[in-house]
Every structure is written in structure tokens, then in C-alpha cells.
Amino acid sequence: TWRLTWLSLLGSAAYLTYEVYKEVNPSPQIPQSPLKPNGNRRKTVVILGSGWGAVSTLKHLDTSLYNVVVVSPRNYFLFTPLLPSVPTGTIDLKSIIDPVRTIAKSTPGEVKYLEAEATDIDIAKKQLTIQHSSYSATSGVHHVTIGGDEAKPIVATIDYDYLVFAIGAQTATFGIPGIEKYAYYLKETADAARIRRSLFETIEASQLLPKDSEERKRLLSVVVCGGGPTGVELAAEIKDYIDEDLSRFVPGIETEMSVTLVEALPNVLNAFNHKLIEYTESIFEKQQLDLRVNTMVKKVDDKNVYATVKKSGGDTENVTIPYGTLVWATGNGPRPLTKAVAAQIEEQKTARRGLLIGEHLLVDGTDSVFALGDCTFTKNPPTAQVAHQEGIYLASHLAKLSKVDDLKYLIAQNTDPEQLVRLQRRLDRAQASIQPFKYTHQGALAYIGSERAVADLVWGDWSNVSTGGSLTFLFWRSAYVSMMLGVRTKILVVSDWIKVKVFGRDCSKE
Ligand code: FAD
Ligand code: NAI
16 A cells, blocks of 8 residues: 555655646747638637636637637636635635736736726627726725826727626625625625624724623624525634634633524525535534524614514514624625626526526527626526536637637638548538537535535435535535645645644734
């Protein structure tokens, strides 16, 4: 066995060295000519977004086949699975972001990145309108303006041959009064910074009030609405933070501070196996995390959450939950641009929750717009796993389309009957190689607090494993590290975990 151990260690070291070499020696990104070596015009692919779908497409695309332009207000990729660990400082924000330009440089051809958001798309003209927009990790969106007294936003247009629409989704508020004004979300980096700031502001402010004061109790109440994986993981992380670290800095805070998780349905984590749901709920009970199921939030104001509780007999009761920090994590809704695109296309008239796409990820009713990830509505869940697989598929699909396009061009240029027969055969083969997208579900993982996680794993069509506990927690960590894009971020995340184990999480506001 020692030989096997040595071999696997050597193998891992060689792989790591190769990955590091690739990261520190990016491709030269030489500007590409408008024509390909075979004389055909090089088409333009515009990728909108820098999230899971967009970056997966970019990373797997042979960028020498196209002029590739990436447009996104966020100049980095965010590894969302570890975002719930950021507000508490378990993970440093910088450890889970990769610059778009670094990712672009790891591809063979030149890639242009524009820090902007698309504000309009003219599907008929194949033209995008973009506006400079910069997403800051701590303070949200900023726009650089130009001009003298009358400052104007910087606006430009870009023509595309193919558009990859991967702008994700926004948190759904369902029009519930007060959410937009008073609640924090957990979708982006700045959201994590806002939640942390609020936690500390309320804790520090509460220390000025007498112990038995109702206002002190309210300030120390953290309410998380939505018992999907986002809400569960965040509530668990905050509870860990209070019990394991804040209690060392602010003695007694662990008995005064409360974390409440509010869920409209009878259970949390509804997509998981029922055994794991029960296990999660039992861990919450042990941790004294206040779980309120069957509780539908109807309204919030600056101090209270107003909800309706469904009783077992069918009756309902109105409850008021005071809060100091409120987080809203009740799933996805479409972004305004997604709705604007859908409104232009007859085939999208019924698209309410996202764009409708076909089996090649082409947006129904268009011939050149592909959409993937959370901005679409399909039978697959809105997860990173799906967006990532769609990106891999789309990159290979675009390579096949380039081949088909080149062969059609060569056929149009050629007059030799023998060569034409050969080219036609190659074209038939290239067209036949275009297959529909097929999603392979590998399972779901979620952190539930106290160094425990739950996992619903799938191996092929034949095996399903549902497991929860401390070993699953170790599996959860190693699975997420292996999913990270670069060696640098993998190392940073592991060192964050070691740092927290040795020193604990810190208690600075920023
Ligand atoms: P996103 O990753 O959201 O990317 C959208 C991109 O579009 C962003 O770069 C944004 O800046 C950009 N953009 C927005 N508007 C415009 C515009 N007008 N023009 C140009 N660009 C624009 N899934 C899992 O499978 N496993 C997990 O463990 C997991 N954990 C999660 C934890 C949290 C806290 C959250 C919020 C989500 C989690 N998910 C997880 C879900 C996963 O993150 C999403 O399904 C995934 O991010 C979807 O990828 P996307 O590319 O569609 O969108
Ligand atoms: P979600 O859609 O999974 O869950 C939202 C929850 O909010 C639902 O259970 C819903 O019943 C509840 N809700 C809705 N309105 C409510 C109201 N008014 N009052 C109280 N509760 C209400 O959303 P989430 O967690 O943001 O996840 C979005 C997507 O991202 C999902 O596909 C999820 O699987 C994925 N994700 C996966 C993670 C993982 O695998 N670890 C982590 C985070 C997200």
C-alpha cells in the first residue's frame, strides 16, 4: 500500500504543479485577425455575466475560434457555495473570488472584458446596449460618468453573432411590503458585507441598553426568512459564530442573542431526503436555533416581521417577530433585463420565471441567443451545478457551430466536385455530432451548523446516498474545495479554515 500512497501523492503533486504552472503562465492573448486561417470570417460571441454559467462557458470555450467579449459589472467570478460563510468571517471574501481577466487569460485566444451591464438587447439587429457599471465587493454598484457639468453615463453598443445570456437572477421579494427597504439579501459579495456590518452594529448598540430592555432583545434578534439551502446555511453559520466566537468576546451574548429561521412550508430544505430534513431540524433544536415552519411572512417594517402561522388543525395565527438584523432568502426571481428580453419575443410570452430555452440552450424564438443558469426556466433546479454543466455544453456546442460554419464556407468557395463531396461528408458528420444538453445530477450538499452537513448524493442511475453528520461535513468541505476554479482560491479557503480552527473568527466590524 505504501507504493500506492507514494504514487497517489506524486500524482497529486504533479497535477498541482501543472495547475499552478497554468495559473501563473497564462496564454499571451495575442489580438486575433478578423479572418480565421481558412479565410472564413471570425464571428463574435458576447458573454453576458461572470457567474457560474458565463465563466463555465468561457473556461471551456476554444476562444481562438471566435472574437470573445465578456460583459459584466462584476469583474470577478464568485464561488457562491461558500458565500454563507463570509458574513461571519469563516471565509474571507477574497478567498472565493477569481478575477475574470485571470480566467480569460487561461483560454487560448484573446478575450476582451468590459466592466458594464447590458441595458438593452435588440434581438432582430443582434445588438447590445451596454453601460459602464462597476460592482464593488463591499459597497455594491457604482457608475463612472463622463462629461462636464452634465455628467452622463458611459454607454456603448456591441454587435454580436452569438449572445450567451447568463445574467443570473435576483432575490424574489414577491412584492411583500418592506422587504426591499429593510431586509438584506445573500446573493452577492456586498450583501455579505452588509449583513456583517448589521450584526456588529446591532450587537454594539445593544450594549448601551439595560439587560432587561425589549429594544436590546430586539437588536440581538437575527431573523432569516426562507428555509431553502441559502437560509439554512446562513442561519447555521451565524449561530456557530455566536456560540463559538462572539461568546468569547462579549460574555453572555450567546444567551441573549437569538437566531430565528422562518419558513412558509412545513419543512426546511425541501429538495432534500426527508431523513436529512428531520436530522437538520433535530440539530437546530440542539443548537437552540429558533425554527418557525409553516410561517409565511406577509409584511416587514423597520423593527418587526409580520407573519401568518398555519396551525395543525388548519387555523391560522398572526405573529410578530422583532428583529435587529433581517435577511431575506426566499429564492429567485427574474432580473429586469431578462423580463425585457422575454417581452420582445412572441415565444416567451408565457415566460414568467425565466427565459424558455430549447435542448441546445437556444432561447425559444431566437436563432443566435443562448441562455443558461438562473436566468432560464427549465426542468432543472437553479443551481451552480446546472449552470456549470450548461456552460461546458455550450462551449463545446459553440466549437461545433464554428466547425459547421467553416465547412459551409469552404463548400461555398469550392468548385472541385471531388472535394465538395468530401466536404459535404465532413459537414454531415459535424452536424450529426450536435447533441442536446443533458444534465447529470450529482447530488446536493448543505452545511447545517456545529460542523455538520447533509448530503444527498447520486452516482449514475444506480445509487443514491443520503447522509448527515461530521464526516459529511468533511466531505462537504473537500467537495467544495475541489469545485473551486483555481489553485490560489483552493489554498486560500483551506488556510481560512485552518486560521479559524487555530485563532477563531475575529470580531471586527469590517
Ligand atoms: P450568477 O452566478 O448569479 O451570475 C450572474 C452574473 O451576471 C453575475 O456576474 C452578474 O454580475 C452578471 N450580471 C447581472 N446583470 C447583468 C447585466 N445586465 N449585464 C451583464 N451582466 C450582468 N448552487 C449549487 O449548486 N450549490 C451550492 O452550494 C450553492 N450555494 C449557493 C449559495 C448562495 C448563497 C447562493 C446565493 C446561491 C447558491 N447556489 C448554489 C446557486 C448558484 O449560485 C446559482 O445557481 C448560480 O450562481 C447560477 O449561475 P448564473 O451564471 O446563472 O448566475
Ligand atoms: P429556495 O427557493 O431553495 O428556498 C426558498 C424558501 O423560502 C422556500 O423554502 C420557500 O418556501 C421559502 N419562502 C418563500 N416565501 C416565503 C415567505 N413569504 N415566508 C417564509 N418563507 C418563504 O431558495 P434559496 O435557498 O435561495 O436557493 C436558491 C437556489 O440556489 C436553489 O436552487 C438552491 O438549491 C440553490 N442553492 C443551493 C445551495 C446548496 O446546494 N448548498 C445553497 C444555496 C442555494
